[in-house]
Amino acid sequence: MTAQAGASVRALGKVILLGEHAVVHGHPALAGAIDRGVRLTATDGPLRLRIASWGLDVAAGDDHPVARALAAVAAALGVTRGALDGDADLPAAAGLGSSAATTVAVARALAALAGTAPSPDALADAANAGERCFHGNPSGVDVALALRGGLGVYRRGAGLAPLAAAPLPLVVGLSGEPRSTAAMVARVAEALAAAPARAGDQLAALGAAATEGAAIVTSAAPDLARLGALFTAAHRTLAALGVSSPGLDALVEAALGAGALGAKLTGAGGGGAVIALAPGRQDEVLAAWRAAGRVAFPCQVGATP
Numbered sequence: 001m002t003a004q005a006g007a008s009v010r011a012l013g014k015v016i017l018l019g020e021h022a023v024v025h026g027h028p029a030l031a032g033a034i035d036r037g038v039r040l041t042a043t044d045g046p047l048r049l050r051i052a053s054w055g056l057d058v059a060a061g062d063d064h065p066v067a068r069a070l071a072a073v074a075a076a077l078g079v080t081r082g083a084l085d086g087d088a089d090l091p092a093a094a095g096l097g098s099s100a101a102t103t104v105a106v107a108r109a110l111a112a113l114a115g116t117a118p119s120p121d122a123l124a125d126a127a128n129a130g131e132r133c134f135h136g137n138p139s140g141v142d143v144a145l146a147l148r149g150g151l152g153v154y155r156r157g158a159g160l161a162p163l164a165a166a167p168l169p170l171v172v173g174l175s176g177e178p179r180s181t182a183a184m185v186a187r188v189a190e191a192l193a194a195a196p197a198r199a200g201d202q203l204a205a206l207g208a209a210a211t212e213g214a215a216i217v218t219s220a221a222p223d224l225a226r227l228g229a230l231f232t233a234a235h236r237t238l239a240a241l242g243v244s245s246p247g248l249d250a251l252v253e254a255a256l257g258a259g260a261l262g263a264k265l266t267g268a269g270g271g272g273a274v275i276a277l278a279p280g281r282q283d284e285v286l287a288a289w290r291a292a293g294r295v296a297f298p299c300q301v302g303a304t305p
């Protein structure tokens with residue numbers, strides 16, 4: 001195939017509304033793409049990835065997780081060249097799917113440059129090969145949403161079942177604490193090993209909340225008060241599993257104090273992002289978070305690429 005210089009692609013970030021961690025252990029997660037992501041342009045050259053807004057500049061072969069992910073995606077696609085340059089309007093390493101948005105954009109950009117058109121499954125496999133460089137046991141939910149967009153219920157093995165639901169407006173606040181998805185996934189595995197019955201019940205409750213949340217967002221008159229209550233209950237359960245942080249707890253309490261119907265950490269936790277459902281009170285929640293020095297923004301969950 002002929003190389004296509006200057007191919008430009010985009011992949012979206014995501015929020016998990018309900019079911020993070022549970023999804024790693026076979027339960028459903030309710031999640032949606034957000035209207036922020038990673039954009040890359042590919043030109044011919046040695047394998048390299050630059051994302052200016054993250055201060056990221058790595059070449060395949062560097063001792064850096066993103067460099068290993070770049071090499072893994074390229075190997076999965078059977079390509080050896082591609083100079084990728086781009087930008088992101090998604091915060092990095094905050095539980096908003098930045099690594100999956102990156103690996104999906106890398107896969108799309110390399111394939112476009114090579115003039116090939118891999119199937120969605122082949123793109124997902126390549127992107128997940130990159131995701132495994134960030135954490136060893138990804139459920140695949142982040143890659144599925146970065147590829148497809150929209151809102152859906154994801155189950156390991158079954159993949160993403162898209163939902164016909166209107167985009168859901170939320171507010172996102174960042175705790176600013178350093179975090180590692182791999183460490184948080186390992187923490188839940190430790191909780192399961194230490195107390196299998198209790199942690200198993202907690203994960204099952206998180207998965208059941210995802211199923212109930214899916215019914216709410218697809219109903220003709222969504223019960224947002226109930227959805228908010230599910231968010232806050234899920235946050236407490238995730239905290240009991242050991243994956244919250246003082247910063248995340250403070251964001252949740254500030255959101256509830258400012259009138260949100262519910263709030264929770266989203267993604268792996270240990271720091272990162274909180275989402276709040278606050279119809280008619282979004283500005284108050286954003287103001288409370290910003291007054292505490294946190295970066296915060298509104299978003300639409302269910303965006304399409």
Ligand code: MEV
Pocket residue numbers: 016019020021022023024095097137138139140141142181185267268
């Ligand atoms: C994904 O954003 C968060 C976790 O559920 C890990 C995964 O699904 O791979 C914690």
